[in-house]
Amino acid sequence: MVKLMINGRAIEAKEGMTVLQAAQEAGITIPTLCDHPDLESFGGCRLCVVDVKGWRTPMASCTLPVNEGMVVETHSPAIEKSRKTILELFMSNYHDSGYENGQKEETQFMHWVKHYGLDVEKSMAAAPHYTVDSDANPFVFVDLNKCIQCTRCVRACADIQGRFVWSMAERGFNTHPVAGADTDMLDARCESCGACVAYCPTGALDNKMSLGAGVPDKLVMTTCTYCGVGCQFELNVKDGKVIRVTSTEKAPVNGNHLCVKGRYGYDFIHHPERLVKPMVRRYLLEGKKPVVSDQSSVTSGPWDWVETEWEKALDIVADKFADTRTKFGADSMGFLTSAKCLNEENYLMNKLARQVIGTNNIDHCARL
Numbered sequence: 433m434v435k436l437m438i439n440g441r442a443i444e445a446k447e448g449m450t451v452l453q454a455a456q457e458a459g460i461t462i463p464t465l466c467d468h469p470d471l472e473s474f475g476g477c478r479l480c481v482v483d484v485k486g487w488r489t490p491m492a493s494c495t496l497p498v499n500e501g502m503v504v505e506t507h508s509p510a511i512e513k514s515r516k517t518i519l520e521l522f523m524s525n526y527h528d529s530g531y532e533n534g535q536k537e538e539t540q541f542m543h544w545v546k547h548y549g550l551d552v553e554k555s556m557a558a559a560p561h562y563t564v565d566s567d568a569n570p571f572v573f574v575d576l577n578k579c580i581q582c583t584r585c586v587r588a589c590a591d592i593q594g595r596f597v598w599s600m601a602e603r604g605f606n607t608h609p610v611a612g613a614d615t616d617m618l619d620a621r622c623e624s625c626g627a628c629v630a631y632c633p634t635g636a637l638d639n640k641m642s643l644g645a646g647v648p649d650k651l652v653m654t655t656c657t658y659c660g661v662g663c664q665f666e667l668n669v670k671d672g673k674v675i676r677v678t679s680t681e682k683a684p685v686n687g688n689h690l691c692v693k694g695r696y697g698y699d700f701i702h703h704p705e706r707l708v709k710p711m712v713r714r715y716l717l718e719g720k721k722p723v724v725s726d727q728s729s730v731t732s733g734p735w736d737w738v739e740t741e742w743e744k745a746l747d748i749v750a751d752k753f754a755d756t757r758t759k760f761g762a763d764s765m766g767f768l769t770s771a772k773c774l775n776e777e778n779y780l781m782n783k784l785a786r787q788v789i790g791t792n793n794i795d796h797c798a799r800l
């Protein structure tokens with residue numbers, strides 16, 4: 433352990449920790465923007481600077497390792513003034529065009545801008561200098577007028593998703609992220625996982641499907657229904673409808689990360705064509721199989737799909753299973769189970785296939 437002083441308090445920190453981590457462990461909040469615990473430290477925004485006794489210039493605490501005997505001041509008047517100046521510089525190159533993104537909480541950047549007393553309207557750039565919604569990606573909304581060049585998108589895409597879509601181009605005032613060789617995100621091998629959106633602290637990258645959807649009434653933590661990994665996320669619910677999915681560090685399996693299905697594949701929930709009751713062909717309810725003389729006739733009359741009750745539908749399936757097994761043998765049948773089911777339900781399907789029907793023809797969609 434390393435002993436140091438932060439704001440007059442004696443602190444012990446593990447060797448190799450940064451001053452920022454040591455302060456956070458001691459319950460001291462140092463403002464940050466480019467830093468994120470899931471990403472390699474970058475030290476670019478300088479919002480986390482601190483004074484270290486005996487050192488001439490303030491140091492970025494997110495890249496500064498703790499040292500024995502170090503004396504650190506995190507909120508001296510000079511440091512606070514420097515943070516405010518940094519935020520003013522960011523704001524001079526920031527423009528909000530006024531679209532409604534409806535996030536429940538303000539962005540990390542806006543939080544610090546307001547915390548340091550900046551007037552958003554007065555301090556932001558008078559006009560956008562990039563095209564708003566500049567990328568054709570169907571899920572990721574790009575507005576680089578809100579970008580502060582923190583590179584969290586670059587690191588999230590490279591280090592977490594492993595797609596290396598984003599990099600930084602140009603210099604100084606014009607520095608900005610570009611996808612691939614300054615092409616579209618999808619051309620640059622983007623998988624639309626939304627990790628860059630989740631880690632962007634300003635809303636320069638946002639969820640296209642949720643713009644204008646409003647602010648959720650509640651967040652409901654749940655488990656993804658798509659595959660067997662079991663990622664968790666928060667459903668943003670407004671007036672009983674899911675308007676957005678947000679990842680959260682509280683999720684034990686996946687943390688802030690999700691794939692495109694978990695983050696953006698939620699429109700089936702309220703889709704007007706979603707099946708909410710079992711459906712069977714009409715003739716199965718009437719008990720008489722019609723003769724198919726003409727393929728077009730399968731779309732109407734006795735071949736219509738009609739809603740029925742679960743008991744009836746399951747009786748029909750059980751009769752068909754028994755009939756098929758008797759006529760063609762157990763191995764004429766196959767069972768495909770689902771990652772949307774519980775382990776116990778999949779176990780029961782295995783029992784049904786092997787023990788009740790008598791076939792080993794069983795597989796699971798998570799293998800596809």
Ligand code: SF4
Nearest residue numbers: 589622623625626628
């Ligand atoms: S959506 Fe995912 S794959 Fe695409 S650029 Fe962002 S992080 Fe990379």
Ligand code: SF4
Nearest residue numbers: 579580582583585632
């Ligand atoms: S787009 Fe967002 S995450 Fe990427 S550099 Fe800009 S502000 Fe940072």
Ligand code: FES
Nearest residue numbers: 475477478480494
């Ligand atoms: S958070 Fe430390 S330099 Fe940005």
